Amino acid sequence: QWSSTNATNTRQKVRLVRLKTIAYMGVIAVVVALLAITSFKKERMLLDINRNSDLYELRSSGYVDNDYVFLFHNTDNKDHEFYFKVLGQKDIQIKKPLNPIVIKAGQKIKAVVILRKPLKSNATEYKRAKDALIPIMIQAYSADDKNITIERESVFIAPSED
Incomplete structure (x- = not known):
């Protein structure tokens, strides 16, 4: 089973939902939204x-x-x-x-x-x-x-x- 180095050393469960993870997902969502908006506004x-x-x-x-x-x-x-x-x-x-x-x-x-x-x-x-x-x-x-x-x-x- 996969585990992080920190979880192995402290014998705790891996926390997938962390502030960093949420921030990364937010940045990726904003970039994808901007890409979608600009692709629909293409000049003909x-x-x-x-x-x-x-x-x-x-x-x-x-x-x-x-x-x-x-x-x-x-x-x-x-x-x-x-x-x-x-x-x-x-x-x-x-x-x-x-x-x-x-x-x-x-x-x-x-x-x-x-x-x-x-x-x-x-x-x-x-x-x-x-x-x-x-x-x-x-x-x-x-x-x-x-x-x-x-x-x-x-x-x-x-x-x-x-």
Whole structure:
């Protein structure tokens, strides 16, 4: 029969229910509960936004363009159509892509994104202007499942109009 060293020396019964044992079981229960909670809160879409090395591009038509590379990752087990919008900046428009991006279950896709903002005056006046950093919030979402949505911060760079 199994016995602990302490129980053999003192000729007492082995105490399985001790403060240490209860504390260890409590810690293990908390870890298992946290693991279960985080596994149910898995994001079904991941988005990584990278800016192009060019700050911006001035268009002769009176617009400034910023290029980005979006890495969409569909972590859901179903195919989805993803699209995005710029929150809080009504004058910044999506130039490319114009249609939702279809991503199969578990697939990653890189998409070149061009955002455009109109300038107040002629583009040639901005050649020597300082740059303005405009913080933007991009919300990506599934066009076919309203529960799949994610927001990421980025920056739109344009010549200062002051």
